Amino acid sequence: MPDHRMPHRLAEASLSGMARRPAPLPxxxxxxxxxxxxxxxxxxxxRLRAKDLRTPTAGVRSPAAAEVDVHNTARAYALVLPPPFxxxxxxxxxxxxxxxxxxxxPDERLHVMRPKGTSLLTRAGVHGHRGLERRLTDFVDGLAVTDPLETWADLAxxxxxxxxxAxxxxxxxxxxxxxxDLERIAADRSTRGSVALRRCASLARAGSASPWESKARHAFLTWRLPEPELNADVHTSDGRWLARPDFLWRARRVVGEYDGDQHRTDRAQWQYERERRARLEDAGFTYVEMTSLSLTSPRHRDALRERLTRLLLG
Known part of the structure; x- marks a missing residue:
């Protein structure tokens, strides 16, 4: 005899197998x-163990769908860190x-500083420091951070x-x-790295347009090459504007260009660079192209050093 209850049993099994939607939070x-x-x-x-929530740190919950970045992670930790910090x-x-x-x-520990005399933070995911009483602070989206100059010096x-x-x-x-300001704070520090800090304070220039340009200029100075002009205008002998290269050794009629990845992936940018190079070379400038490989690969770095030394000191 057929069991007419079977459809109901199937429906009940289907419903019991479905994941329940978590109840709305207040x-x-x-x-x-x-x-x-x-x-x-x-x-x-x-409810706090439901899959729509995650645990950035003990005692805190965030939406599982929220972006995991340093800002959101810092906001989560800030809710449970003991002030002042x-x-x-x-x-x-x-x-x-x-x-x-x-x-x-996401596995990078957050650096958090507290004043001398307070307990050193030992929470998982945190690297604790002391010395906040000697630091100026700023706020970024409501988060207390050491002031930019203090941060630079602390990283030395x-x-x-x-x-x-950079x-x-x-x-x-x-x-x-x-x-x-750079010179003042560098002079105030006497910890490990303070010599490099003072050297960078004297070498820093406002005209550098990217961190890699700064790193390239650091290499030039380490190699005892003449310091280039940064992003300076180049004109023809009759006054026509030619270009504004990253690096310019005007007396030697040498220009240097650091090409980031966008020069490779952006066709229009690539074409513009080719045309600018042609203009500069037609005007009698030697064009030196460099990439991150020119600074990170020993073989390419040596080749760049040899070429620039020959062009600028030969």
Whole structure:
């Protein structure tokens, strides 16, 4: 005899196998919130374990769909870090938009500084520092960070000198920083890296247009080559504008161009560079093209050094 209850049983099994949609969270909770806030709002503990939430750090929940970047991660940690504190070192540099030698990754610890006499932070995912009482601070989207100059100086012991110079050049391109500001804070530091810091303070220039241009200029100076003009206008003998190259050794009629990846991937940019090179060479300038490989590969770096030495000192 047929079992007429079978369709109902199938429907019940189907419904029981479907994932239940998590209950809406109270409107009072921000997208990122602490578990303590959730408990005060009446949220059950099992709701905080639902798959639409993730745990950036213990005691905090964020939407699982939210972008995982350094800003959102810092905001999450800021909810549970004991005040007073400020993000510092490489984390501050990232939040301030300073050039850094490598991109942020989710496994990178956040650098957090507190005043002397307070407990050193030991939370997972945090690198704790002391000394905040001696630092000026700024705010980025509501997050306390060490001031850009302080951040630059704090990075002296962990970054290569050309990376420090790239940050110094970037700071000078901002309206708030002057060469004497770099020199002052470099003179105040006596920790590891302070010699490089003082050297970069004297070498920094506002005309550098990118971190890689700064790193290239650092190489030129390390090789004891004449310092180039940066992004200076070049004209023909009758006054017509030709170009504004990255580097110009005017007396030697040599120009240098650092080509980033956009020169390869952007067809219009590539064509423009070819035409500009032709104009400069027709006007009697020697054109020296360089890429990141020219600075990172020992073989290509040696070749660039040999060519520039011959052109500028030969």
């Amino acid at each position: 409107d009072a909770l921000r997208p990122t919130f602490t578990t303590a806030q959730a408990h005060r709002a009446g949220v059950r503990p099992d 400020a993000f510092s070192h490489l984390t501050a540099a990232r939040l301030l938009g300073l050039p850094t030698p490598r991109p942020w990754t 012991h962990e970054l290569a000198e050309d990376d420090l110079l 940050i110094a050049d970037d700071l000078l391109a901002r309206d708030r920083t002057r060469p004497k």
